[in-house]
Amino acid sequence: MPSTSREDEMQSGHGPGPLTEDLRRVLRTELLRETCSAATIARFFSMHRRTLHRHLRTEGLAFRQIANEIRFEIACELLANTDMALGQIAAALKYSEPSAFTRAFRRWSGQAPSEWRNRHRRVQKWRRPSKPLRLRHSLDSGLDLGTPSKLFRSDDPDDQGSDRDAGG
Secondary structure, eight states: OOSOOHHHHHHHTOOOOHHHHHHHHHHHHHTTSSOOOHHHHHHHTTSOHHHHHHHHHHTTOOHHHHHHHHHHHHHHHHHHHOOOOHHHHHHHTTOSSHHHHHHHHHHHHSSOHHHHHHHHOOSOOOOOOSSOOOBSSOGGGOOOTTOHHHHBOOSOGGGTTHHHHTTO
């Protein structure tokens, strides 16, 4: 990961300037679009590419550094929160091939994307229940289908008949 991190900036009391914060916001959406270059992004701020680079340099930053930080943040979010294949994430971030994405991610984090995902996964894969749910009543008994709790039997022995006791 590049040497200047957002955590370091916040701890030192010198946060990024307003241009850098705006640039980060714009890059979060534009990096996922068809074309995203320094010149294209500079036009969003009504300035020339060189002017953008000069402003960033005064803060000790570079456009490519910020773009890579945002790519890393997006990649981490996709790895942790989705089941997207690495090839799909690489394509979403506009890498020419999955191996290029893997090399970049390893450079940023020190580990392969699949390793990082295994350690940081927030989305659990959906699994089928081990036992099929059984109907509590037969369908021809005039059952009120409006309440899901009346349809399925609970496996908890303390819960047997609790919907009758609750007046439902």
